[in-house]
Amino acid sequence: MAGVPQQQTDSFKFPKIHTDYPPFFTLQITASSRQAQLERWSRLVQRYCRHHKIFQLSIVDYQDKELFKNSKLNKTLFPDDIRKVIDHMVSQDGQQRAEWLTPAKASAWIWWRRPEEWALAIAAWVDDTGQKGSVLTLYEIVEGDATETQEFHAMDMDVLRKGLAVLAKQGKAQVFGTDDQQGVKFF
Amino acid sequence: MGNSGSKISSQDRAILDMKNQRDKLKQYQKKITVITNREKEIARVCLAKGEKDKALLALRRKKFQESLLSQTDAQLEQLEKLTSNVEFSLVQKDVVFGLQRGTEVLKMINKEMGGLAAVEKMMEEGAEARREQEEISEALAGQLSNQEEDEVEDELEALEIEMNGVSLPDAPNKTVITDGDLPNTPETELDREQKQKERAKQRRAQLQAA
Numbered sequence: 587m588a589g590v591p592q593q594q595t596d597s598f599k600f601p602k603i604h605t606d607y608p609p610f611f612t613l614q615i616t617a618s619s620r621q622a623q624l625e626r627w628s629r630l631v632q633r634y635c636r637h638h639k640i641f642q643l644s645i646v647d648y649q650d651k652e653l654f655k656n657s658k659l660n661k662t663l664f665p666d667d668i669r670k671v672i673d674h675m676v677s678q679d680g681q682q683r684a685e686w687l688t689p690a691k692a693s694a695w696i697w698w699r700r701p702e703e704w705a706l707a708i709a710a711w712v713d714d715t716g717q718k719g720s721v722l723t724l725y726e727i728v729e730g731d732a733t734e735t736q737e738f739h740a741m742d743m744d745v746l747r748k749g750l751a752v753l754a755k756q757g758k759a760q761v762f763g764t765d766d767q768q769g770v771k772f773f
Numbered sequence: 774m775g776n777s778g779s780k781i782s783s784q785d786r787a788i789l790d791m792k793n794q795r796d797k798l799k800q801y802q803k804k805i806t807v808i809t810n811r812e813k814e815i816a817r818v819c820l821a822k823g824e825k826d827k828a829l830l831a832l833r834r835k836k837f838q839e840s841l842l843s844q845t846d847a848q849l850e851q852l853e854k855l856t857s858n859v860e861f862s863l864v865q866k867d868v869v870f871g872l873q874r875g876t877e878v879l880k881m882i883n884k885e886m887g888g889l890a891a892v893e894k895m896m897e898e899g900a901e902a903r904r905e906q907e908e909i910s911e912a913l914a915g916q917l918s919n920q921e922e923d924e925v926e927d928e929l930e931a932l933e934i935e936m937n938g939v940s941l942p943d944a945p946n947k948t949v950i951t952d953g954d955l956p957n958t959p960e961t962e963l964d965r966e967q968k969q970k971e972r973a974k975q976r977r978a979q980l981q982a983a
Binding site for chain 1: 780785792796800860
């Protein structure tokens with residue numbers, strides 16, 4: 587996974603269903619079409635978050651943003667429906683592509699890459715760059731010049747910690763140090 | 774997570790401390806860069822408004838921040854050098870450890886082989902055995918069995934007769950036929966045995982002489 591080019595931060599290209607198809611913003615009643623619709627929203631949310639490197643999505647912050655709102659069609663996906671989309675993403679059906687931060691369901695992790703997928707990417711990078719046995723600060727993994735070409739560059743610190751926890755469980759890494767000055771050693 | 778891992782050495786912690794220090798310097802540099810950019814912007818605005826003094830002040834502040842920036846650059850370089858040195862020394866330590874282990878193993882193997890004298894003695898014995906083997910092979914190589922040797926000599930005789938077309942010295946009473954095919958000299962079984970014994974005797978004599 588090493589060498590994945592960094593996502594461009596220029597504008598995101600929405601699919602036709604979002605730009606030109608008003609019913610997309612109203613959750614369907616028929617179970618099968620509703621399921622398909624939720625799945626399309628899930629994919630759209632993942633792609634959008636990946637494009638803009640969004641890890642945590644707060645419903646209050648995003649309910650009136652372009653992701654859930656089409657000004658041209660004058661259509662909005664209402665907060666309750668956003669919640670249902672994310673509920674779907676959290677479920678097995680939605681392949682656990684999201685995780686609520688609190689039971690209040692105000693914001694959620696969007697797993698366009700799950701922590702174990704991040705773990706794989708980081709482990710591959712460590713391998714490719716011969717850094718087994720090295721000590722790195724979490725800051726340099728996320729912000730360092732050496733990771734600029736990696737998808738995990740500029741990633742959320744908490745997501746990084748979750749990914750490293752997966753590696754630690756596999757015995758491939760150990761996180762140590764004090765709170766805001768943590769480092770990790772790879773094995 | 775946590776600090777209770779046995780895999781983390783005190784050197785690892787020291788390296789982490791240095792790298793954290795480096796990260797702090799880098800963050801500090803980022804901050805200064807933001808400040809210098811802002812001062813420059815202020816100077817630009819002031820100049821546009823004709824407030825030359827204020828613009829100058831802003832540029833002075835910018836200059837000061839820039840001097841801090843170059844100082845941190847030097848510190849950063851030192852820190853990174855030190856970190857690299859420590860990391861390299863750790864690698865060296867591993868290499869030395871590896872060499873030490875290798876030497877120990879080598880010594881042990883040498884000991885198991887019984888030292889130089891034993892090996893030399895064994896090599897000598899080996900060479901001697903090889904020599905002996907070679908001599909035996911040589912002796913055997915030139916030797917065909919008696920019967921084979923007889924056949925060879927018979928063939929030689931027949932060939933001579935064929936080429937010369939002359940009578941055989943050991944069969945003088947036979948009619949000489951000069952032209953072409955000569956019937957093989959008939960030999961009795963007794964004759965043959967006699968000859969074989971004779972030749973074997975000769976060969977033994979030769980071998981003893983050699």
